[in-house]
Amino acid sequence: MRIKGSEVGEAAIITLKKGCKIGSGSTLLPGVTVGKNAVVGAGAVVTKDVPETSTVMGVPARVTEQGHG
Numbered sequence: 001m002r003i004k005g006s007e008v009g010e011a012a013i014i015t016l017k018k019g020c021k022i023g024s025g026s027t028l029l030p031g032v033t034v035g036k037n038a039v040v041g042a043g044a045v046v047t048k049d050v051p052e053t054s055t056v057m058g059v060p061a062r063v064t065e066q067g068h069g
Helices: none
Strands: 054-057 062-066
Touching: none
Parallel strands: none
Antiparallel strands: 054 062
């Protein structure tokens, strides 16, 4: 996973909760949280928090499934 950016601070923190899965080539913008057991699809661009047990895909990422696992 590459992290790009010229500023590092609290706003730049990306939080990954237990059991989440991040697909290859996806981009997570600074400040987002990926919830417990959530899935981010390959190539997705995550601009907002991802709820627990949901799947997001696309550019920008949208919830495609809620409440799995």
